[in-house]
Amino acid sequence: MAEPVYRRVVIKLSGEYLAGAQSFGIDQPTLDRIAGELISAQKLGAEIAVVVGGGNIVRGVEVSSRGVSRPTGDTMGMLATVMNCLALEAAIERRGAAARTLSAFVMPQVCELYTRAATHKYLAEGRIVLLGGGTGNPFFTTDTTAVLRAAEIGAQAVLKATNVDGVYSADPKKDPSAKRFDRLTHSEAIAGGYKVMDTTAFALARETSLPIIVFSIAEPDAMSAILLGKGHGTIVAG
Numbered sequence: 001m002a003e004p005v006y007r008r009v010v011i012k013l014s015g016e017y018l019a020g021a022q023s024f025g026i027d028q029p030t031l032d033r034i035a036g037e038l039i040s041a042q043k044l045g046a047e048i049a050v051v052v053g054g055g056n057i058v059r060g061v062e063v064s065s066r067g068v069s070r071p072t073g074d075t076m077g078m079l080a081t082v083m084n085c086l087a088l089e090a091a092i093e094r095r096g097a098a099a100r101t102l103s104a105f106v107m108p109q110v111c112e113l114y115t116r117a118a119t120h121k122y123l124a125e126g127r128i129v130l131l132g133g134g135t136g137n138p139f140f141t142t143d144t145t146a147v148l149r150a151a152e153i154g155a156q157a158v159l160k161a162t163n164v165d166g167v168y169s170a171d172p173k174k175d176p177s178a179k180r181f182d183r184l185t186h187s188e189a190i191a192g193g194y195k196v197m198d199t200t201a202f203a204l205a206r207e208t209s210l211p212i213i214v215f216s217i218a219e220p221d222a223m224s225a226i227l228l229g230k231g232h233g234t235i236v237a238g
Ligand SMILES: Nc1ncnc2c1ncn2[C@@H]1O[C@H](COP(=O)(O)OP(=O)(O)OP(=O)(O)O)[C@@H](O)[C@H]1O
Pocket: 013, 014, 015, 016, 017, 052, 053, 054, 055, 056, 142, 143, 161, 162, 163, 164, 166, 167, 168, 169, 170, 171, 172, 173, 194, 195, 196, 197
């Protein structure tokens, strides 16, 4: 059987994508498909931790423009990511695989607190580990969380599963003439100001020498393809 290129990865899953054709919430068929693809990717022999975004429920900046303070809005956003993790955990377990949600916040009635030790333990047990609550701090994003957690747990890459098939010279949803990059350095991604990920995430990845692969989750079995080194995505690496 083909071997995965990366033994341990953090997958950053777009929250917005989980809404499917809706503008809010979780589209069950989309969630179920992603659960199945995560299980298939894990079966290739990779250890998989997932950081789930919250854009399908709450983004701090949007809430704070309506009168809530930014730190409170961001906390709401981080809690939204925990909800997404719980939904994904249930979808994975319904398919007979094992998953475990860990949160950056203490919430013992809901799930265990994120620690590196707990993450190592559950990955070694063959579970898909879902990392909720972002970094636990306002003013950050789940993209930065994905890079941070990847560096903490010794993952070899961050796979950003999103609704575009790579990094472009401009937002391809707004500019149809935008050009797609096959490969960029972290410094080029920062200098270009490409908004597919925030600068903090790219900068931390550069600092920790972590490759980031941006790919479309809409392509069937894209995660497995990327893990096997065959996928269609933009590689951001030093
Ligand atoms: N230069 C660019 N190249 C590619 N995509 C870009 C670029 N600039 C902006 N984008 C946009 O970045 C978005 C990334 O989407 P994604 O949902 O992953 O973002 P997010 O805000 O990190 O996720 P979440 O929904 O979890 O909050 C895409 O929708 C894409 O249209």
